[in-house]
Amino acid sequence: GQQVMQIPQYQHVQEGEDFTTYCNSSTTLSNIQWYKQRPGGHPVFLIQLVKSGEVKKQKRLTFQFGEAKKNSSLHITATQTTDVGTYFCAGSPNAGNNRKLIWGLGTSLAVNP
């Protein structure tokens, strides 16, 4: 079936280091969304990418959508303790019922002060 693989599953960094999480889909996506879930909280929408090769920035966060629209990445520059949480990607397949989001398992980020 359609899958979105997200790696790594966990990442420990020192404050100030960079962090990247990757999403790879088994099928072409019409768009991809990124969410952040703080410990004890619920997922909160960060951004949606739609165009092939699209790059969007939010302060220290950079989001990319691959040229083939099958992969995406989230890069955080100079992590801070406020970045702690689990980052999820969720993609909408091109074919079939494209209203259904396919979720990655998330990358849990821990930041040591």
Next chain:
Amino acid sequence: KAGVTQTPRYLIKTRGQQVTLSCSPISGHRSVSWYQQTPGQGLQFLFEYFSETQRNKGNFPGRFSGRQFSNSRSEMNVSTLELGDSALYLCASSLALRSTDTQYFGPGTRLTVL
């Protein structure tokens, strides 16, 4: 605008019982999706309701069911509870104007099955 609300926030049940969870979407949102979240399993999609009709369904057994009312509020029911049903149950609402819209999540209901 008020956010997505879920009740109850915490619930303890025993095996074999049934449970009903409630979700009130953001005003104007017509789509409500339900997810099960367990450690290491990410967000597992249960189902989506739009205009009182189930539009999408995940791979969960028939013990999991839901419905949506005319005011877009939604309920999820789990019958014959099993220990493995212990999880955080999240609902998310969206405008459902385009193919995929931003999902706005509620705080979740933490279900513990003893």
